[in-house]
Amino acid sequence: MRRWRHSVDELAARRRQQSECERAHQALSRVTSCFQQLAASLGSTADSSFLRDELEETRTLAHRICCGLSRRLVRLVSLSDSCVEDRQVSERLWVLLLSALEHFLSDLRKASDLIGQFPLTQRCDRNSLINTGCMDGVVGVAAQVALVQVPWLTLEEEPSPDLTCHISGLEDMLTEMQRRVPVAFWAVEATQAAWTEAHGAVDEPDHSLEELMDVEVVHGNKMATCCQPMCCGLGCVG
Amino acid sequence: MTIRNTLRDHGQRYRPRMACLKKAEKVLLEMQDPKTGVKSQPQRLVITTIPHAITGEDILSWLADRFQVDTQEARNVGSMLVALGYIYPLQDHKRLVIKPDASLYRFQTPYFWPTQQWPVEDTDYAIYLAKRNIRKKGILELHEQEQYNRLHKWMNHKWDFIVMQAKEQYRAAKERKKPDRVVFDCQERAYWVVHRPPPGTVSAMDYGLERRIEPNADETKTPDFYERIMIFTQQSIMRPRVKSSVSIGALVKYCATYNNHDPFLSKCLPSNPWLTDDITYWNLNMTNVAIPTKMRVERWTFSFGELLSDPRGRDDFRLFLKKEFSGENLAFWEVCEDLRWGAAVTMREKAEQIYKTFLARGAPRWINIDGKTMEITVNGLKHPHRYVLDAAQTHIYMLMKKDSYGRYLKSPVFKDTVKKAICPEEQKFTDAQLEQNAKNRRPSLSPIVLRQQEQEQRAKMAANAPVDITQVMSKLSKQGKEAPPCPPPAKK
Numbered sequence: 001m002r003r004w005r006h007s008v009d010e011l012a013a014r015r016r017q018q019s020e021c022e023r024a025h026q027a028l029s030r031v032t033s034c035f036q037q038l039a040a041s042l043g044s045t046a047d048s049s050f051l052r053d054e055l056e057e058t059r060t061l062a063h064r065i066c067c068g069l070s071r072r073l074v075r076l077v078s079l080s081d082s083c084v085e086d087r088q089v090s091e092r093l094w095v096l097l098l099s100a101l102e103h104f105l106s107d108l109r110k111a112s113d114l115i116g117q118f119p120l121t122q123r124c125d126r127n128s129l130i131n132t133g134c135m136d137g138v139v140g141v142a143a144q145v146a147l148v149q150v151p152w153l154t155l156e157e158e159p160s161p162d163l164t165c166h167i168s169g170l171e172d173m174l175t176e177m178q179r180r181v182p183v184a185f186w187a188v189e190a191t192q193a194a195w196t197e198a199h200g201a202v203d204e205p206d207h208s209l210e211e212l213m214d215v216e217v218v219h220g221n222k223m224a225t226c227c228q229p230m231c232c233g234l235g236c237v238g
Numbered sequence: 239m240t241i242r243n244t245l246r247d248h249g250q251r252y253r254p255r256m257a258c259l260k261k262a263e264k265v266l267l268e269m270q271d272p273k274t275g276v277k278s279q280p281q282r283l284v285i286t287t288i289p290h291a292i293t294g295e296d297i298l299s300w301l302a303d304r305f306q307v308d309t310q311e312a313r314n315v316g317s318m319l320v321a322l323g324y325i326y327p328l329q330d331h332k333r334l335v336i337k338p339d340a341s342l343y344r345f346q347t348p349y350f351w352p353t354q355q356w357p358v359e360d361t362d363y364a365i366y367l368a369k370r371n372i373r374k375k376g377i378l379e380l381h382e383q384e385q386y387n388r389l390h391k392w393m394n395h396k397w398d399f400i401v402m403q404a405k406e407q408y409r410a411a412k413e414r415k416k417p418d419r420v421v422f423d424c425q426e427r428a429y430w431v432v433h434r435p436p437p438g439t440v441s442a443m444d445y446g447l448e449r450r451i452e453p454n455a456d457e458t459k460t461p462d463f464y465e466r467i468m469i470f471t472q473q474s475i476m477r478p479r480v481k482s483s484v485s486i487g488a489l490v491k492y493c494a495t496y497n498n499h500d501p502f503l504s505k506c507l508p509s510n511p512w513l514t515d516d517i518t519y520w521n522l523n524m525t526n527v528a529i530p531t532k533m534r535v536e537r538w539t540f541s542f543g544e545l546l547s548d549p550r551g552r553d554d555f556r557l558f559l560k561k562e563f564s565g566e567n568l569a570f571w572e573v574c575e576d577l578r579w580g581a582a583v584t585m586r587e588k589a590e591q592i593y594k595t596f597l598a599r600g601a602p603r604w605i606n607i608d609g610k611t612m613e614i615t616v617n618g619l620k621h622p623h624r625y626v627l628d629a630a631q632t633h634i635y636m637l638m639k640k641d642s643y644g645r646y647l648k649s650p651v652f653k654d655t656v657k658k659a660i661c662p663e664e665q666k667f668t669d670a671q672l673e674q675n676a677k678n679r680r681p682s683l684s685p686i687v688l689r690q691q692e693q694e695q696r697a698k699m700a701a702n703a704p705v706d707i708t709q710v711m712s713k714l715s716k717q718g719k720e721a722p723p724c725p726p727p728a729k730k
Contacts, residue, residue, distance in 0.1 A: 099400075102361070113353070138414065192397065192401055197370065198376040
């Protein structure tokens with residue numbers, strides 16, 4: 001009787017941990033998406049020290065989530081005495097985390113390259129920023145980042161590393177995780193079928209944006225003279 | 239996560255240096271200068287204006303001014319910048335060319351610039367397609383749908399991550415102001431037009447084969463490294479040397495001879511197909527054309543190797559040798575080439591066939607090689623391999639070169655060919671005609687079809703091969719007449 005109750009408790013604990021990891025995954029996705037939006041403005045005229053500070057904060061938040069998530073998942077997946085379903089869920093979470101880490105790592109590398117290429121230390125550096133048409137509208141994105149809730153945010157406090165250390169730390173973490181826990185990631189299957197995300201409940205469909213981008217053609221042509229598309233040696237034909 | 243085996247990976251997966259990227263970036267930075275760069279104007283949309291749009295003619299005039307080149311060259315450079323993804327067109331976004339009029343372009347943000355060291359990941363493309371799917375409610379273009387299905391199949395294990403990330407990115411993008419959102423979407427769309435071009439277009443990011451070693455990495459100085467350097471240096475010392483005057487003289491002679499035949503250095507008649515999209519030049523120079531061009535015939539007079547390597551020249555030479563009854567030399571040489579380059583499976587049979595036809599005593603097409611070479615060859619044929627007939631082949635080659643080739647050049651066959659050879663007029667196309675030519679581009683014959691034609695040709699030739707002595711003899715004996723063995727025709 002006691003053993004039965006013990007196993008039920010174990011099961012409940014594991015389920016709790018898995019749902020905690022799922023929520024952390026969501027949070028990590030949100031933070032990395034915001035990071036990408038911010039990094040897309042690096043090197044353009046919208047680049048500023050405010051942007052770079054926001055980038056730093058987003059990065060440290062992501063670091064905290066990643067560390068906590070990896071620790072918990074390693075513990076979860078290493079448990080050998082679990083039923084098949086539980087094991088499948090844990091492996092799925094494991095593969096999701098590794099994919100997310102890889103994706104974030106590539107964004108970090110790009111951001112670090114760009115920060116090195118476009119330093120903002122002197123006033124004359126601003127002349128070499130690219131005029132991309134973006135004005136700084138990243139306040140909304142920064143607010144999103146601030147809203148992210150992580151289950152264990154308050155529990156663990158670690159010193160956040162700087163950019164290069166973060167990159168190397170992530171790389172090490174990835175190799176370490178792959179080495180320590182053997183998970184057959186090709187056995188994990190997607191829970192969603194293809195094309196279903198289009199029918200999902202995403203808040204109003206943004207028709208106006210699409211129309212906006214197409215309207216350019218009409219307006220542009222009014223200014224343009226009748227253009228004869230020329231071909232040249234490198235012609236990429238549509 | 240991506241499936242990667244880093245321990246025993248000997249694959250080629252490093253992208254070669256793309257030096258043009260660094261140079262393009264420098265040019266782009268110069269274009270940004272508020273005083274000396276390209277002047278920009280705001281782009282008016284329905285609800286807002288977006289700054290920093292530039293017109294095609296402004297870009298071209300700036301490039302022509304900066305590099306001191308003519309407009310055509312400026313257009314080539316401008317189109318290259320667009321094709322690489324540093325500038326993207328706002329109208330007609332799928333065609334990556336610069337139009338010399340008031341059509342608008344914008345600079346791409348450095349986050350979406352092409353880089354040499356980080357290849358474009360399929361994961362990112364999958365996230366982009368999923369995002370587009372969400373936005374357009376399942377209405378994607380045909381090639382995008384195909385790619386989506388393919389990625390869904392191959393990345394099934396991380397598909398949940400892809401969908402989750404796509405949704406989050408969509409939500410994050412919504413937080414920005416409307417004009418910035420439009421700009422970001424245009425930038426992302428332009429990025430993927432460059433790196434995942436729709437089928438049928440040419441991509442400027444094609445870089446050929448991947449390399450085995452990372453070109454940017456410094457090589458570590460292990461003992462192995464030093465051993466390789468030592469071997470390389472020793473081989474360099476042991477190499478046979480030629481006086482520089484001799485080798486330079488050979489280079490000069492080559493350049494002087496081939497100068498008029500080089501399509502870059504002199505005009506290509508009627509017109510260079512890569513520039514004008516008109517394939518008359520290729521049609522006139524096909525392998526089995528009846529009347530060759532004058533330039534081609536002139537090349538045959540440069541050296542015997544040129545004559546033999548051009549299939550049309552070889553046909554002409556074969557015709558000449560047939561008239562002289564010494565066709566077996568060329569036939570033997572061709573059959574040796576077939577042995578050298580052919581499949582290993584049929585080598586033994588081929589070697590036997592060659593011996594029976596050309597080398598054995600009383601063979602139907604007996605070739606005249608000296609005793610020593612014959613001895614070496616016959617001994618080698620006991621254990622045939624690819625290069626067993628090399629000595630005999632070289633002997634016959636030199637024979638043909640020193641003797642038959644000279645007579646061929648003076649023969650009526652060749653003189654006739656020279657008289658009939660055509661010299662096409664240079665074609666001049668107007669811009670409208672060039673546009674028409676580009677529209678009418680069609681893929682050429684598939685190599686499978688070409689190979690079939692070649693094989694049919696060869697079979698036809700084999701059927702029309704000169705009659706052997708044995709066939710003649712057997713025919714005569716069948717008729718019951720005892721004809722004396724006729725001496726083989728005078729061989730040279």
